[in-house]
Amino acid sequence: SSGINAEYGGLIGCIEKPLFELLSTLQDALARTVTSVGCIPHSTWRSFHNDRQNEPASGFIDGDLIERFLDLPRPEMGKVCTDLFYDFDGTGMKREGTVDDMIKLIEDLARIH
Numbered sequence: 001s002s003g004i005n006a007e008y009g010g011l012i013g014c015i016e017k018p019l020f021e022l023l024s025t026l027q028d029a030l031a032r033t034v035t036s037v038g039c040i041p042h043s044t045w046r047s048f049h050n051d052r053q054n055e056p057a058s059g060f061i062d063g064d065l066i067e068r069f070l071d072l073p074r075p076e077m078g079k080v081c082t083d084l085f086y087d088f089d090g091t092g093m094k095r096e097g098t099v100d101d102m103i104k105l106i107e108d109l110a111r112i113h
Helices: 017-033 063-071 074-080 099-112
Strands: none
Touching (some): 017 063, 017 074, 063 099, 074 099
């Protein structure tokens, strides 16, 4: 455990562009798939609001949403994995990710924090 209260804390880190692009695509797919509390769209939930402006969130990965992948039924995981390309094998060649690839990646990332 990171020692950060999950409700109020977070982890800020840098990741390489290919991993960011993969996680961003996964995040978008999950936002369309996972029902949020109160049925609030993910883009609205994570956007910035104050009295003068509303700004969409950009340039970050929502780890809570990414980890919700692990709670999906396996057939739903398969649907979400469609079109997720990454160098999962470290060979320099991108390939479409499998459910097991994504589970391993997300579990490995979750261990970091």
